[in-house]
Amino acid sequence: MKAIALQEYGTADDLRLVDLPDPKVGPAEVLIRVKAAAINPVDWKLAAGGLDALMEVRFPLVPGWDVAGVVERVGFDAGEFAVGDEVFGYIRKDWVQQGAYAELASANVRMLAKKPSSLDWVQAAGVPLAGQTAYRSLKRVGVQAGETVLIHAAAGGVGSFGTQIAVALGARVIGTASERNHEYLRSLGAEPVAYGDGLADRLRAVGGIDAAVDFVGGDAVETSLEFVRPERVASIANPDVEARGGHYVWVRPDGAELAELTRLADDGKLTVHVERAFPLAQAADAWRLSQQGRTRGKIVLTV
Incomplete structure (x- = not known):
């Protein structure tokens, strides 16, 4: 698969579009064909080593915890979703390596919910981490x-x-x-x-x-x-x-909370303002915009 990765701690200048093996799909996990992945400040802070004392980080590192996409494969004991389901989620695992800035991402079903029908892929990707934090x-x-x-x-x-x-x-x-x-x-x-x-x-x-x-x-x-x-x-x-x-407050992946945000969105009570969407290959430019700290709403990568 194509993915944005770092070979060691670094900055936006060190992001590279590379070929990596497809993620493995473990028990209670699904494989997602990524449509969009949101940028969050924690992505570039973590990549710079800012959370090294707190979290296990492995390289090559694919950043990104916010994803929206289509279920491509279902692992053992993951019957909550089926191939073809449109999902979104905050996919932070117990260690940091296989993130959402990629064509494919695996995630535990507890991290996911059905994508709101009222939101497009770019908008949906902007919801999980920020929405659940709020x-x-x-x-x-x-x-x-x-x-x-x-x-x-x-x-x-x-x-x-x-x-x-x-x-x-x-x-x-x-x-x-x-x-x-x-x-x-x-x-x-x-x-x-x-x-x-x-x-x-x-x-x-x-x-x-x-x-x-x-x-x-x-x-x-x-x-x-x-x-x-x-x-x-x-x-x-x-x-x-x-x-x-x-x-x-440090948010944790929670599909039930995410489902509540889906309900609010489909009831017309939650909209997503996207400041700008970048193609995956321009992830470095997206980080630089995020680091300015003056954006309104979300910055998103399209895959």
């Missing part, structure tokens, strides 16, 4: 209908999903973003607030805030704790939130 963060702080939730970086890849999921739960959403993204946030159902100096003063004018989720880092947790009880603050960017009584 979903799990909001559930961790117990957002309920009628409450007000503060979402930091609400226009980003994760924040866009968090905003829509919170709105679907019946919450009022206050979303921080740059001025250029305020109209976009309004289209998702949020009330935008400019981030940066003076944010706390602007939030005081909002009224009571019941919960907060941080999708950006920096001083977002500290600002949130001025308005929200610690147990109702979650962050995906600041592990120190736990020492303050909040929640640090």
Whole structure:
């Protein structure tokens, strides 16, 4: 198969389109013919060695944990899916090597769900990691209908999903973003607030805030704790939130959560904004765009 791979830790400049053996399909796994794979910042951070102390990484390394495609082969004890099924998922295994930037990818059935019929391949690939991260963060702080939730970086890849999921739960959403993204946030159902100096003063004018989720880092947790009880603050960017009584969220593959996102999408409550789609061979350009940190929504590779 064709795949994007690194032979050792490196940067976008070290990505190469290579020929690799097809992935093996173990028990409870299926083989997926990849249609699209999303870019996530963790892809290039991991490739640079940023998670070496935490995760087992093997080379050649095929990056990518977000996939959308068609089931091509079904392994033993994997009856949840059949050949020809259109699926998507967050396919992080116990070690990091065989990712989604390839023509074929194998995945355990617990990581997958049926692809939403309302989304095309590129949109569907953008959902799993970011969508499940947002979903799990909001559930961790117990957002309920009628409450007000503060979402930091609400226009980003994760924040866009968090905003829509919170709105679907019946919450009022206050979303921080740059001025250029305020109209976009309004289209998702949020009330935008400019981030940066003076944010706390602007939030005081909002009224009571019941919960907060941080999708950006920096001083977002500290600002949130001025308005929200610690147990109702979650962050995906600041592990120190736990020492303050909040929640640090590291998403795990979960087909049941993904199926809930499928339901929201097919009910018209979850859309996917794709900033740009690149062909597989241009993965390095996709990483460079992601590293700018100013994109709205998702960046996706088409295979």
